[in-house]
Amino acid sequence: MTPTAQKMSRTQLTAMVVGSMVGAGIFSLPRTFANATGPFGALIAWLIAGTGMYMLARVFQALAERKPELDAGVFAYAKAGFGDYPGFLSAFGYWIGSCIGNVSYWVLIKSTLGAFFPVFGDGNTVVAIVVASMGIWLFHYMILKGVQQAAFINAIVTVAKIIPILVFIVILSFGFRMDLFQGNFYGGGLEGNLFEQVRSTMLVTVFVFIGIEGASVYSRYPRERADVDTATIIGFIFVTSMMVLVTMLPYAVLQRADVADMRQPSMAAVLEAVVGHWGAVFVSIGLLISVLGAYLAWSLICAEVLFTAAKTRDMPAVFARENASKVPANALWLTNIVVQLLVISTYFSRDAFALMLNLTSAMSLIPYLFVAAYGFMISKRGESYEVSPEERRRDLIMAGIAVIFAGGLKFILLSAVLYAPGTALYIWARREQNKNVFIASDWIIFIVAVIGAIVGIYGLATGRIAL
Template identity: 85%
Template sequence: MASTEQKMSRMQLTAMVVGGMVGAGIFSLPRTFANATGPLGALVAWLIAGTGMYMLARVFQALAERKPDLDAGVFAYAKAGFGDYPGFLSAFGYWIGSCIGNVSYWVLIKSTLGAFFPVFGDGNTLVAIVVASIGIWLFHFMILKGVQQAAFINSIVTVAKIVPILVFIVIMIFAFRMNVFSANFYGGGLEGNLFQQVRATMLVTVFVFIGIEGASVYSRYAKERADVGRATIFGFIGVSALMVLVTMLPYAALQRADIAGMRQPSMAAVLESVVGHWGAVFVSVGLIVSVLGAYLAWSLICAEVLFTAAKTDDMPAIFAKENANKVPANALWLTNIVVQLLVMSTYFSRDAFALMLNLTSATSLIPYLFVAAYGFMISRRGETYEIRPEERRRDLIMATIAVIYTIFMIYAGGLKFILLSAVLYAPGTILYIWARREQNKTVFIASDWIIFFVTVIGAVVGIYGMATGLITL
């Protein structure tokens, strides 16, 4: 396949952003927020998350325009700004976090089916794992036929999965009751101050915004470089509006405590309470389509990150090979082998979905922090601002806010997930050592050794915590 046939339009790039963001998380928002806060806290949480992620999206947009040679997006900025090993950690963390996120999709699909077909149970029965495994490899071989074909399918699926969400929003608008909304406004009986309520929602807001960088990751396929930034902003604004409405409208139809007690996916349970059983079926079908679409988008992104890291000598060269359809086949194979192993491990898990949601968020925050910090670095230095220098102050302010936001998110997530992330990062360094020795390069410079030792210490503490029960999964 010729490279010209692999180019993506602005609409397809936007679909990659929307397809990556609209997945499992949006269908769990009513219960997740109702467990933590009322409408006031939800508004504050979305204001913080929306502002922070909008600033991060604008950093992605600015970097896409000012650093067009950095095609890999997420990890390329870490490498350019902070060195080879931090760049590798950013790439590995983003890749492994995305793999974990893909597993959460299969868990939610199986648990949703379990509500109608008992053989699937809570999504971790033997039958459920076998069916999920078949799905993993069906997607695998479809993607091997070509990135462009998979991106086209993703565009179609993105449209299809938005429809049930829009129907939910319209029905909930007609069910709106101001007296119920007012009774729930300050938390409807929840204890804890507003800050505590808001903090409890922060990690899930990160999870539902993951995917904002989808167009940036695929920037090398863009027909026009400017389309990358525009697709990022268009996708962000559209999905943000959907998520805020899905969160807020149930507070105007049902008591907060009732929403908090609903099963997941809570969007289905909310609609069932308003219109009857068909609402649960309708949303459940939409969820399965949505999650399968998100899985497709993230399978593409996982393989692309690993492939591009290998092309830039940050991963072993074996992952830089493409098949006849210009698909990074070896990268895709490793990705889906890891996903397969993690899916099998859910058989022994109590609450695999919640754990993998939080781990996905935690591992993604490190690469996001590197991106924000690199945007801050070049705008503070004035690098690339010989062209349109009037934008420098604006970009510096946006990057500063993005840095503060990502640091706050890491704090809000807590030490537990930082340590669990280190458990993944430390052994992942083997891939970096492999790549450096392939190229006959020094593995670590002085600053890299410091980072490596801190990572290993974090991993040891994390493993000790799990072994002793101090860290529960």
């Protein structure tokens, strides 16, 4: 494949952002928010999450401009700012979190089919797992044919899956009832104060924003470097607008308690309640397209992150090998083996979709924290601001807000449960190169990760940390 054939246009990069963000989460928003809060709390939650993630998007944009030599942004920024082991942790966390997210897609696909074919249940029956397994390897072999071909398919799927969401928004807008919206506004009978209501929505808001860095991960592919930041901001604004509307409009057509009792995907159930059974079928078809498209996008991203980490010798060298189509085949194999094992594990889960959603969110916060902190670091010391120093203060403020948003002790402990044992890959890579595994500061981080893993496991076992 020629270098030209490998390049992605701005439209394809934007589709990667939209395709990565619009997946399982948006179709579950009505019930998820109705279980937790009313329109007032939802507005506050979206304001907090939207502001934090917008700042993170702007940090990605600024870093794409200031550090054009850094590819596969999420991992590369952590390594450049904090060293080899933190860079590995960022790459590993982002990769394993993405694998877990891919499992949630398969669970929701089968749960959607379960509304029409009971054999699929809630997405974690034996039949559901077998069908999901077939899908995993079908996508695997399609991606092995080439990144460019998969990106082209993703662009088409992204357009196709947006249509049902826009139809949902338009129909509910015409059915808007102010009396219902006002009655639901402060929770419609929910117990708990506003702070507790908003806090209970934060994991899902993190989950639906994951993918905002889709263009940055592919920063070695654009025809023009400026296309990365443009695609990131356009994708963010478009998807955020849709997510807020999908969350808020059901409060204006149905009672909050009725929405809270609906089966996932609740967007299908809401539209069915408004227009009849065809609405459920229509949204379900859109969901299947959406989730399959998102799975394709995230399979590409997973393999790309693992491949780049191996190319920079922070993962074992075996994952840096490409096939004849320039696809990181070994990285893709490991990714899909992990996804397969996680899909099998859902059989033993009481609520597989919620579990995978929460774990994905928890694992993604650490890589985002590293990116935000690196953006804060370079803006504070003025690095690479020689040409336009007036932008330094703006980027410093945005990075600082993003750092604050990305933190959270509970989620750090949950992440440590996987980060600590994942360090085995880093040890493998360092020994391949006959290098010392850790420097002094790395030992501190590793010990903290091990302690965090122990505390996290204890918290999960005793119920002090709830998923």
